[in-house]
Amino acid sequence: MWFKQGWVVYSNNSKIRELGVEKSSFENDSSGAVSHKVAVQMARGARYKSRSNVSIAVTGIAGPSGSEGDKEVGRVHVAVIAEDYFIARRMDFGDNDRLDNKRSFASFALRLALEVIDREEGANPEKFDSTSSKKKKSVENRVEDPDEEDPGLEKWEGVISWGAEKKTVAQTLKKIDLSSLIDWDE
Numbered sequence: 001m002w003f004k005q006g007w008v009v010y011s012n013n014s015k016i017r018e019l020g021v022e023k024s025s026f027e028n029d030s031s032g033a034v035s036h037k038v039a040v041q042m043a044r045g046a047r048y049k050s051r052s053n054v055s056i057a058v059t060g061i062a063g064p065s066g067s068e069g070d071k072e073v074g075r076v077h078v079a080v081i082a083e084d085y086f087i088a089r090r091m092d093f094g095d096n097d098r099l100d101n102k103r104s105f106a107s108f109a110l111r112l113a114l115e116v117i118d119r120e121e122g123a124n125p126e127k128f129d130s131t132s133s134k135k136k137k138s139v140e141n142r143v144e145d146p147d148e149e150d151p152g153l154e155k156w157e158g159v160i161s162w163g164a165e166k167k168t169v170a171q172t173l174k175k176i177d178l179s180s181l182i183d184w185d186e
Contacts, residue, residue: 019045036088039079062101076105080116
């Protein structure tokens with residue numbers, strides 16, 4: 001099976017609720033929704049919830065509005081996770097119309113996914129073969145925390161540790177006070 005499932009998580013609340021993105025990622029001091037940090041967290045949540053080998057997350061400003069501060073229309077952050085390896089890159093496509101930006105974002109995401117899959121398959125051909133009975137190597141000693149990376153970099157790359165006690169997104173969401181996400185005055 002090539003495609004298991006997908007999510008459209010346009011609002012910050014849906015990113016938190018559906019994919020387990022940390023609420024603190026959207027606070028004033030953080031990088032915001034259009035950032036490597038959020039893209040990696042979205043990809044991590046999607047990979048874990050879907051139990052797939054590869055996940056792709058895209059967060060950007062397609063336009064025609066939505067730019068703020070140093071984030072202009074046409075900026076996108078894409079994260080791809082393949083097994084334990086992740087890469088996140090930023091690209092600025094400029095002030096195109098919304099449709100052109102969406103097409104550019106999707107093309108960029110798919111090219112990045114192919115790059116990651118090629119790299120991982122080359123490093124370990126059995127890794128993506130579901131019939132392989134070989135055990136995967138432990139990566140506990142090679143951990144790079146994506147939340148500790150410099151947000152100004154255009155490219156993040158590293159290894160994600162899923163830890164000994166794998167928590168499901170549902171378990172993670174139990175820590176989030178969902179009632180705080182609801183505007184009770186509406």
